[in-house]
Amino acid sequence: MKAADGQFDEIERCLKRARLAEPSDELKARIVGSARETWGQAPADIPWRIPLRHLAISAAAAVLIVSSANYFSSAAVAPWQASRPVTVRMEAARFEDMPEMPYSPFVRHLIATSGAPAHDASALLNYFQSVRKTLDGAEQDEAADGSGPGDQESRLLPAGAKIDSYV
């Protein structure tokens, strides 16, 4: 590329009236001697070792940082730490505490009885009987209205079946 296109000829000629100082022989002897001395002393860096060294330094630094963070964190919360393990006890919600729930009597009954243990046969029988009573109460209400089945018939159990046969 012709940079100046003639317009800088004069200033370029002017600049050429000087020149840069060249490296002297003394400088060469000094620098080459120093370089040779370094060559003899220091083993050259081997390229593949450099990333490994960086990796090892990074890993060591990471372990140090995490360990010190854990240590100082433990030390900082030590005064407030509980002496014995904390236990949490949860109780089933009581139906009386939820008067505003907009459910029908049957659902309210189910909610009320859901917390009762039913691990043995007698408990299960009692549970079914209470359900049946609730249902019977509901049927009687419907019979009084004239829209439900007969007095002795259940909607859930087949005719003639007894609740004892399911236990």
Add this chain to the structure above:
Amino acid sequence: MVDQPSPTRSGPSTPRRAARTRSGPPARGRAAGGERQLDKCAAEELIRAALRRDDPAACELLWDRYAGELLALLQAVLCSRHDAEDVLQTIFVRIVRKRRYLAAARCLDAYVYQIARNEAASFLRRHRRERFLESDAQPWLVPAEPANRGREAAEALQAALTQLPPLQREIVVLKTYQDKTFREIGAMLDLSLNTAASRYRYGLEKLRAWLKDLEL
């Protein structure tokens, strides 16, 4: 040891040889440039071979190939011959320490110039304060002809170049006193060709304005 050819003859860019390649008629300019490029490649191959053999003679080869160019670059950056020589020594020591990287480098020139730029920047950071306080008594620009008037001109030119912004000064110095092409300067300083050319132009415009009244 490197046996063939001798280190003193292998350097393509020693100032004397560069001057000889430049001194031909214009018609031979392209041929001279090609010859210079060929010499450069040959020198690079020799340096690589010596580095692969872990041969300390690579120090001389590196000196012959790079000392002139690096010293010019450093003088342009630092505006001080003494500092430039110190930094040049640091650069050579660093190159020797990293010689395996250098042997494996795809572009030898780029690697060496990168080290030189880093070292110069590091030196400027370290010595910023002292450099403002003390001036270098040793001139880094010397008269081309040994006349009394030539010395005055060299001093005036050095003072004007020192006032230029560093990025422009480096390019003006390399182009004017090392006869580098903009492509070579771009490779040395990691710049595009157009950036190098425009900075050179801006630098010369400022110099022309400053030196107009001096009747050099």
